[in-house]
Amino acid sequence: MSNTDIQPILQVEHLKKYFHTPHGILHAVDDVSFSLNKGETLGVVGESGCGKSTLGRTILRLHEPTEGKVFFEGQEVTSLDKRRMKALRKDMQIIFQDPFASLNPRMTVSETIAESLLIQKIFTRKQSDQLRKRVAELMEYVGLSTKLVNSYPHELDGGRRQRIGIARVLALDPKFIVCDEPVSALDVSIQAQILNLMQDLQDELGLTYLFITHDLSVVKHLSNDIIVMYLGQMVEKSSSSILFEHPTHPYTQALLSAIPVPDPEYEVQRVPLKGELTSPLDPALGCRFAKRCPYVRAACLVDDIPLKEIAPGHYVACTLV
Amino acid sequence: MQNKEELLSIENLTIHYETDDGVVYALNDVSLSVKKGETLGLVGETGAGKTTLARGVLRLVPSPPGVIKNGKVMFGGTDLLSLNEVQMRAIRGSNISMIFQDPMTSLNPVMTVGQQIQEVVEAHNRRFSKEEVIKQAHAMLEMVGISADRSSEYPHQFSGGMKQRVIIAIALACNPQLLIADEPTTALDVTIQAQVLDMITALKDRLHTAMLLITHDLGVVAQNCDRVAIIYAGQIIEIGTLFDIFKHPLHPYTRGLLGSIPSLNKQVQRLSPIKGLMPDPTDLPAGCKFAPRCKYAIEACSAAEIDMHSINANHQVRCILAREEADDE
Numbered sequence: 001m002s003n004t005d006i007q008p009i010l011q012v013e014h015l016k017k018y019f020h021t022p023h024g025i026l027h028a029v030d031d032v033s034f035s036l037n038k039g040e041t042l043g044v045v046g047e048s049g050c051g052k053s054t055l056g057r058t059i060l061r062l063h064e065p066t067e068g069k070v071f072f073e074g075q076e077v078t079s080l081d082k083r084r085m086k087a088l089r090k091d092m093q094i095i096f097q098d099p100f101a102s103l104n105p106r107m108t109v110s111e112t113i114a115e116s117l118l119i120q121k122i123f124t125r126k127q128s129d130q131l132r133k134r135v136a137e138l139m140e141y142v143g144l145s146t147k148l149v150n151s152y153p154h155e156l157d158g159g160r161r162q163r164i165g166i167a168r169v170l171a172l173d174p175k176f177i178v179c180d181e182p183v184s185a186l187d188v189s190i191q192a193q194i195l196n197l198m199q200d201l202q203d204e205l206g207l208t209y210l211f212i213t214h215d216l217s218v219v220k221h222l223s224n225d226i227i228v229m230y231l232g233q234m235v236e237k238s239s240s241s242i243l244f245e246h247p248t249h250p251y252t253q254a255l256l257s258a259i260p261v262p263d264p265e266y267e268v269q270r271v272p273l274k275g276e277l278t279s280p281l282d283p284a285l286g287c288r289f290a291k292r293c294p295y296v297r298a299a300c301l302v303d304d305i306p307l308k309e310i311a312p313g314h315y316v317a318c319t320l321v
Numbered sequence: 322m323q324n325k326e327e328l329l330s331i332e333n334l335t336i337h338y339e340t341d342d343g344v345v346y347a348l349n350d351v352s353l354s355v356k357k358g359e360t361l362g363l364v365g366e367t368g369a370g371k372t373t374l375a376r377g378v379l380r381l382v383p384s385p386p387g388v389i390k391n392g393k394v395m396f397g398g399t400d401l402l403s404l405n406e407v408q409m410r411a412i413r414g415s416n417i418s419m420i421f422q423d424p425m426t427s428l429n430p431v432m433t434v435g436q437q438i439q440e441v442v443e444a445h446n447r448r449f450s451k452e453e454v455i456k457q458a459h460a461m462l463e464m465v466g467i468s469a470d471r472s473s474e475y476p477h478q479f480s481g482g483m484k485q486r487v488i489i490a491i492a493l494a495c496n497p498q499l500l501i502a503d504e505p506t507t508a509l510d511v512t513i514q515a516q517v518l519d520m521i522t523a524l525k526d527r528l529h530t531a532m533l534l535i536t537h538d539l540g541v542v543a544q545n546c547d548r549v550a551i552i553y554a555g556q557i558i559e560i561g562t563l564f565d566i567f568k569h570p571l572h573p574y575t576r577g578l579l580g581s582i583p584s585l586n587k588q589v590q591r592l593s594p595i596k597g598l599m600p601d602p603t604d605l606p607a608g609c610k611f612a613p614r615c616k617y618a619i620e621a622c623s624a625a626e627i628d629m630h631s632i633n634a635n636h637q638v639r640c641i642l643a644r645e646e647a648d649d650e
Contacts (some may be wrong), residue, residue, distance in 0.1 A: 047510035047511070047512065047513075157598060159598070187537060188366070188537065188539075188578060188581045188582055189366065189577060189578060189595040190366075190594075190598070191581065191594075192580075192582075192583075192592035192594030192595075193594040195583070195592055196591060196592055196594060199591070214510060214511065216511070216585065217582065217583040217585050220583065220585060221583035221584075221589070221592070244585065254512055255511060256585075257515075258511045258512045258514065258515035259511055259540065259585060260514075260515075260518075260538060260541045260543065260544045260545075261543060261544070261585060262539035262540045262542070262543045262567065262579065262582055262584075263543055263567060263586070264543045264544075264563040264564060264567050264568075265568075266543070266544075266586070268544060270515060270519075273512050273515075273516070276480050276482050276483070276513060277480075277510070
């Protein structure tokens with residue numbers, strides 16, 4: 001990964017996404033800010049329902065943000081009109097979690113990959129030869145045999161389907177990709193193949209990733225920086241190595257200690273967590289993790305806890321630090 | 322003959338699914354045993370035959386298309402495959418019970434959780450009075466950490482982790498000697514997974530239940546099992562103690578699996594995945610099923626079926642090269 005060009009490609013400022021539900025306002029993403037440098041990977045971790053997918057989608061304006069701004073290469077994404085936004089989508093893409101649900105079952109592999117090229121008018125239908133050539137190129141690039149051009153998704157296994165998802169994103173030559181749990185549905189041996197592919201692509205094309213996952217070992221393997229989310233809020237942010245060596249927020253500590261380590265000699269020192277994730281519907285003031293936190297005290301419940309920089313680049317939202 | 326310590330021993334179990342598109346060779350000549358009180362982990366990827374094995378033990382393989390071709394499932398001196406349906410029903414739930422993968426779909430949405438536990442207690446203890454049944458059901462709920470006040474609630478009022486606790490309560494309601502857990506925590510978040518696994522282990526120790534834990538997660542195995550069996554394309558390819566498998570893996574597939582996991586304790590620049598895919602179960606290669614993906618494969622690997630080779634009393638592996646390596650030492 002190149003560190004020569006350290007101008008942020010993406011800046012997110014006080015991003016909020018609330019959903020109005022019959023039971024109240026759901027704070028899916030609540031005041032998240034960060035910036036991401038070109039060619040780097042930012043990991044976003046948290047449990048189901050913490051708002052990590054909503055964050056990824058709101059950045060791409062697949063959800064309209066409730067408040068806050070997103071800048072991509074200095075340009076404010078959140079205020080663009082439809083036409084400009086569509087043009088920008090070439091640069092900002094997403095790989096979805098479920099390779100079974102995110103592909104159209106009635107389109108062949110080549111149609112799926114060609115579709116994005118046609119929509120963005122990189123090729124027109126008349127240029128079928130060039131289009132075919134480009135699709136074949138892309139398939140080869142992501143390790144799909146060109147024999148499969150006319151196959152349908154149901155004929156393929158999860159790993160190959162995810163490769164289609166990657167190929168159709170790469171077709172547009174994007175700069176920034178939101179990867180929303182791209183390997184969660186895959187078996188470990190296939191998962192490793194896809195992770196290696198994504199790393200190679202990043203190195204070759206200088207891609208920037210926002211890597212959303214619940215799997216901490218995957219995130220550690222790939223990311224430069226990591227954000228830990230809990231009920232819509234960022235509770236800790238730091239470089240990957242610092243986070244794993246000095247997890248500071250009690251939630252991060254609990255999350256790290258809960259991962260089953262594939263080594264029988266590893267001593268488990270678990271930070272016990274009471275209860276389960278509560279819902280982010282009309283959250284009360286104060287720390288949202290307080291109910292499950294083993295160190296909770298009165299000060300935690302008074303007011304929202306701001307992020308505090310405890311070391312250069314290491315931010316934690318906790319009254320104990 | 323069944324060893325006294327062995328609670329369950331599966332001998333040469335072969336299960337095929339005979340479909341219109343051909344025969345699926347789901348399980349081929351599998352032998353393994355679970356000792357009293359121990360936890361045996363069964364690890365494999367999607368389609369390796371893990372769930373077929375679990376269902377085969379309980380005779381829950383849907384038939385048609387499933388056919389148990391061959392083998393024995395010895396449990397407490399009887400071959401389960403020779404029992405009739407009535408006898409088998411008496412075993413399920415009371416002697417051997419099963420936890421299924423998906424807590425969201427294995428509970429009945431229109432029955433309260435209390436009723437669902439009572440149903441099991443009642444079915445296996447016909448002489449219990451209504452009060453005794455309810456009392457027992459409440460005790461089970463409390464045991465898995467759910468207040469008995471919630472027994473009149475419906476599954477949709479519970480979170481995923483709580484539902485899985487209810488399912489565990491149902492599975493343990495009759496104090497079985499063997500618990501088969503098929504990916505019990507795969508659908509749960511890590512912190513909840515840790516809670517549920519800790520609870521299963523604590524209950525298992527308290528009730529002296531043996532467990533067959535089926536999973537694809539080697540981390541879960543390392544933290545919860547005594548022994549591990551690795552299954553690939555319907556065959557057990559390596560079996561041993563935790564230490565054998567994690568510290569001295571011999572089969573190239575086992576090594577490949579371990580190399581595929583990103584590690585938390587050490588920094589690896591690149592993962593070393595296993596190339597290729599699992600073979601089509603309707604068209605398995607001759608000889609070693611892993612040979613087409615194996616970087617050490619030689620001609621002999623595909624020439625004939627490979628037998629299990631014992632490295633020591635506990636550790637067995639199905640690989641020609643591992644056998645030679647062991648012989649050389």
